[in-house]
Amino acid sequence: MPGNILKVDCFLNHCLDVEFLMGVGREISELFKDRHISKILTIETSGIPIAFAAGHYMNVPVVFAKKKKTGNIADNFYHTQVASYTHGNTYDVIVSKEFINGDDSILLIDDFLAKGNALKGLIDIISQAGATLAGCAIAIEKGFQGGGDELRNMGIRVESLAIIEEMSDNTLRFR
Amino acid sequence: MPGNILKVDCFLNHCLDVEFLMGVGREISELFKDRHISKILTIETSGIPIAFAAGHYMNVPVVFAKKKKTGNIADNFYHTQVASYTHGNTYDVIVSKEFINGDDSILLIDDFLAKGNALKGLIDIISQAGATLAGCAIAIEKGFQGGGDELRNMGIRVESLAIIEEMSDNTLRFR
Numbered sequence: 001m002p003g004n005i006l007k008v009d010c011f012l013n014h015c016l017d018v019e020f021l022m023g024v025g026r027e028i029s030e031l032f033k034d035r036h037i038s039k040i041l042t043i044e045t046s047g048i049p050i051a052f053a054a055g056h057y058m059n060v061p062v063v064f065a066k067k068k069k070t071g072n073i074a075d076n077f078y079h080t081q082v083a084s085y086t087h088g089n090t091y092d093v094i095v096s097k098e099f100i101n102g103d104d105s106i107l108l109i110d111d112f113l114a115k116g117n118a119l120k121g122l123i124d125i126i127s128q129a130g131a132t133l134a135g136c137a138i139a140i141e142k143g144f145q146g147g148g149d150e151l152r153n154m155g156i157r158v159e160s161l162a163i164i165e166e167m168s169d170n171t172l173r174f175r
Numbered sequence: 176m177p178g179n180i181l182k183v184d185c186f187l188n189h190c191l192d193v194e195f196l197m198g199v200g201r202e203i204s205e206l207f208k209d210r211h212i213s214k215i216l217t218i219e220t221s222g223i224p225i226a227f228a229a230g231h232y233m234n235v236p237v238v239f240a241k242k243k244k245t246g247n248i249a250d251n252f253y254h255t256q257v258a259s260y261t262h263g264n265t266y267d268v269i270v271s272k273e274f275i276n277g278d279d280s281i282l283l284i285d286d287f288l289a290k291g292n293a294l295k296g297l298i299d300i301i302s303q304a305g306a307t308l309a310g311c312a313i314a315i316e317k318g319f320q321g322g323g324d325e326l327r328n329m330g331i332r333v334e335s336l337a338i339i340e341e342m343s344d345n346t347l348r349f350r
Contacts, residue, residue, distance in 0.1 A: 015274040016223075016237040018230040044220045045239075048191075049227050055193040062191040064220075099190040 004142070005086075006167065012111055012139065013046035024161060025053025028109065028137040031159050032058070035134045037107045039063055039100065041126070043093060043118055050139055051109040058107075063099045065122060068092040078128045082121040085114055085145075093121045095129075102130035113138040113160060116147025123156075135159065142167075143175050179317070180261075181342065187286055187314065188221035199336060200228025203284065203312040206334050207233070210309045212282045214238055214275065216301070218268060218293055225314055226284040233282075238274045240297060243267040253303045257296040260289055260320075268296045270304075277305035288313040288335060291322025298331075310334065317342075318350050 001007055011017035028050070037058055042051035043065040055062040068091065073079045077094040084091060100106065108122050119136055126133050133156065141148045141160035144167070151158050163175035176182055186192035203225070212233055217226035218240040230237040243266065248254045252269040259266060275281065283297050294311055301308050308331065316323045316335035319342075326333050338350040 009271065010273070014239065014241065014271055016227060016230065016239070018227060018237055019234070021227075022231060045223070048220065048223050049237075052191060052193060052196075052224050052227055055191065056197060059194070062193055062224075064189065064191070066189065096184065096189055098185070 002169065004145075004167065006140070006142070006164070006172075008111075008140070012049075016049050018049075021049045022053045022056075024050050024139055025055070026057045027161060028054040028107075028159070029057035031137065032107055032135060035107070036105055037134050038104045040107050040109055041065065041095070041100065041122055042109045043067070043122060046112075047110040050111055054107070054109055054137065061099075063095060065093045065095045065125065068094055078125045080121045080124040080128075083117050085117065093118075093125070095125050097129070100126070100129040100131055104129070104131040105134045106131050107134050108136040109138070110136075111139045113141040113148050113158070114145040116151055119147070119151065137161075140164065177344065179320075179342065181315070181317070181339070181347075183286075183315070187224075191224050193224075196224045197228045197231075199225050199314055200230075201232050202336060203229040203282075203334070204232035206312065207282055207310060210282070211280055212309050213279045215282050215284055216240065216270070216275065216297055217284045218242070218297060221287075222285040225286055229282070229284055229312065236274075238270060240268045240270045240300065243269055253300045255296045255299040255303075258292050260292065268293075268300070270300050272304070275301070275304040275306050279304070279306040280309045281306050282309050283311040284313070285311075286314045288316040288323050288333070289320040291326055294322070294326065312336075315339065 040062045051062045079094045135157035138160040141163045143163040165175040166173040215237045226237045254269045310332035313335040316338045318338040318340045340350045341348040
């Protein structure tokens with residue numbers, strides 16, 4: 001669609017194709033099965049189904065970070081700020097300190113990776129918690145927006161099940 | 176906690192106990208297995224994991240209604256308004272017309288049922304679509320807030336896996 005928008009609401013973020021998303025979760029669990037993951041961290045809303053499916057196959061809990069508009073943040077939360085490319089604003093992201101700590105080895109999961117701003121926010125939260133970042137698993141990466149390669153160049157393992165190299169109003173080219 | 180707030184973020188709406196929630200979904204699928212459900216409808220955010228788990232066992236797609244702050248709503252969406260007891264405001268709820276139609280037999284799923292305002296909004300959307308309401312499945316009903324019995328008195332099948340009859344700062348009594 002115009003403006004580099006990829007319409008995925010028919011299976012990923014409004015109507016959920018449950019068996020397809022379970023398959024995405026199973027594939028992610030295979031990719032990271034040797035990494036001793038203790039928890040999955042994602043961000044509401046559309047990362048939740050894939051993270052939940054992966055959590056099922058990996059047998060680990062899923063924590064989802066919450067988006068918050070404004071206002072005070074209680075000090076039992078880690079928090080960071082994320083710039084939204086889609087909405088042109090900045091929002092707060094919070095995770096209760098109860099659910100991530102220095103013993104955790106964390107797999108980040110999200111549905112989309114474009115500029116990587118949401119992932120960088122979650123990486124900041126993992127760092128605040130003193131936890132280990134085991135890697136990032138993504139359903140669809142917009143490779144041409146550079147966020148994935150920026151993270152890979154920082155030494156982070158980023159696994160995207162599909163990487164779109166180029167998109168126009170009526171074609172997609174995959175890496 | 177004070178103010179009739181039940182803290183469930185350790186398994187239901189911040190950190191997800193995936194196997195427990197898969198069990199909730201399996202139980203819901205058993206309760207409605209003879210009802211020829213074609214789709215599950217829930218509302219973001221915390222209804223999604225249970226609805227996803229039930230969708231897996233029932234082998235049907237899950238549609239999640241989106242909450243919207245303000246602004247114009249395109250006419251390819253059903254929309255309704257819901258009053259929030261927890262937040263003391265009103266918000267718009269939308270579902271794309273693409274995903275629900277008159278042929279659907281729909282199971283509503285949500286994590287909580289208190290006054291029933293969110294469910295009534297989703298029932299309004301089902302009615303706009305001309306779809307059939309097969310029933311409602313809920314993880315935790317606050318029975319003392321009356322929403323569940325109000326819906327049952329309207330002839331709607333409401334199945335709650337736990338109904339809290341009374342709660343104080345340190346005790347829960349189940350129905």
